[in-house]
Amino acid sequence: MYDFFFVLFPRYLPSLLEGTVMTITLSILSMAASIACGLLVALGRMSRFRLVRMVLNAYVEVFRDIPLIVQLLVIYFSLPQFGISLPAFWAGVLGLTLNLSAYLSEVFRAAIMSIDKGQREAGLSIGMSAYTIQTRIILPQALRIALPTMGGYFISLLKDCSLVSFIAVNELLRKGTMIIATTFKSMEVYMMVAIIYFVLSFVASRIVIRIERKLTPKYLLEELRRGNGAAHAGGR
Amino acid sequence: MDRHDDQIVVRIEGLRKEFNGVQVLKGVDLSIRAGEVAFIIGPSGGGKSTLLRCMNFLETPTGGTIKFRGEALCHEENGSIRIKPESAIRQARAKMPMVFQHFNLFNHRNVLQNVIEGPVRVLKQDREKAIGEAQEILRSLGLSAEMEKYPAQLSGGQKQRVAIARALAMDPEVILFDEPTSALDPELVSGVLETIRVLAQKGRTMVVVSHEMGFARSLADQVYFVADGVVRESGPPDHLFNNPQTDQLKRFMSSILR
Numbered sequence: 001m002y003d004f005f006f007v008l009f010p011r012y013l014p015s016l017l018e019g020t021v022m023t024i025t026l027s028i029l030s031m032a033a034s035i036a037c038g039l040l041v042a043l044g045r046m047s048r049f050r051l052v053r054m055v056l057n058a059y060v061e062v063f064r065d066i067p068l069i070v071q072l073l074v075i076y077f078s079l080p081q082f083g084i085s086l087p088a089f090w091a092g093v094l095g096l097t098l099n100l101s102a103y104l105s106e107v108f109r110a111a112i113m114s115i116d117k118g119q120r121e122a123g124l125s126i127g128m129s130a131y132t133i134q135t136r137i138i139l140p141q142a143l144r145i146a147l148p149t150m151g152g153y154f155i156s157l158l159k160d161c162s163l164v165s166f167i168a169v170n171e172l173l174r175k176g177t178m179i180i181a182t183t184f185k186s187m188e189v190y191m192m193v194a195i196i197y198f199v200l201s202f203v204a205s206r207i208v209i210r211i212e213r214k215l216t217p218k219y220l221l222e223e224l225r226r227g228n229g230a231a232h233a234g235g236r
Numbered sequence: 237m238d239r240h241d242d243q244i245v246v247r248i249e250g251l252r253k254e255f256n257g258v259q260v261l262k263g264v265d266l267s268i269r270a271g272e273v274a275f276i277i278g279p280s281g282g283g284k285s286t287l288l289r290c291m292n293f294l295e296t297p298t299g300g301t302i303k304f305r306g307e308a309l310c311h312e313e314n315g316s317i318r319i320k321p322e323s324a325i326r327q328a329r330a331k332m333p334m335v336f337q338h339f340n341l342f343n344h345r346n347v348l349q350n351v352i353e354g355p356v357r358v359l360k361q362d363r364e365k366a367i368g369e370a371q372e373i374l375r376s377l378g379l380s381a382e383m384e385k386y387p388a389q390l391s392g393g394q395k396q397r398v399a400i401a402r403a404l405a406m407d408p409e410v411i412l413f414d415e416p417t418s419a420l421d422p423e424l425v426s427g428v429l430e431t432i433r434v435l436a437q438k439g440r441t442m443v444v445v446s447h448e449m450g451f452a453r454s455l456a457d458q459v460y461f462v463a464d465g466v467v468r469e470s471g472p473p474d475h476l477f478n479n480p481q482t483d484q485l486k487r488f489m490s491s492i493l494r
Contacts, residue, residue, distance in 0.1 A: 127358045176343065
């Protein structure tokens, strides 16, 4: 026990922290891209153009029906056959983003559809354009509804980043595996990796709660405290 | 005819609306003059709300003409309806806003923000100016203490008065009311009716779909009895209520007054 915490941990920590930074970078980049793409996909799936809806429905279906790890392997190993080769890091970001966008688009779509149609009609009735209604009335309310679920997906994403180790991105899990390859201390190192993942996710979920509080109007906070709000989706 | 001149603000001719093969409006004619308060009454399912919603283009008419200030927003050509481009419709809506049965206040904005949203985003008014005018309107409707509150914190009557303030802030030519008191608790109805009465006294042009017959009687300049998708009878309220011509209106009156 002493060895674990006071000898081995300090010895391997710098290397593991490098991996942690990579994991965080991957997560934040992919999350930001996924929010933007997911939102566009969600709006596109409610478009009045049938072709747009069909293409985007197909996209969501495909990316939800294939395991993330397989998607990453295809992007990294199979796409080069077609002349598209990406560095491992960007292949990882692309894979995570394509996958998460598909899921987030469903979250956004559900949130948008949950907004009472009277809100849209009220906007129309005073002469607002469809764009203004979307950006000023619908989306601000929908995003607040989607926020807890988005937070849940972000925490899932932090952990899903470990899959990117399969395509040779030096994130946390792969750093650990590399240490094990030279030291054979698999039991200890995997435990360290586990602890770091836990701390990462735990801190992230606190931050998510913070953000949620901050973005919740004061008059709703009371209601939430009384217990009918803020369910945290645990991810997939 | 003291307070109306002959200026017609809205003229509707032969208006038709069909939902999935069902004719809800079968050719409605009516004219709203400046300064006039018109009430639309009639049995449920008779097309009253659809008529009002067509005026605001929340429903797209399937036939007929709607003229606003002399400009045809829709008309028929070779048997099919032609509707003005979206931008023209939006301009008309901004001058003919609607107050809804269920208020439809923007839930994520406080009272003041609800009222300035239209002037700032649609009329492109200066924000400070819009705030000043909104405060003025809210004060006149007895809502000074509510300006910072969110819709969820208001009573139904307050919500409806905020909705009226939101319409007034557009500096409208006509205000459309779609059963403005139907969703209110009985004790809150009179406050909202009083607000509408004051607007009428100030010469506001209004079209009101309502079940409040006593209110219609005391306030309306014109009453339109709409049933089965057409205007069955119309005229000044005393005339219409004391002397109903059609069996349908007689039946409707007795069912209401019972």
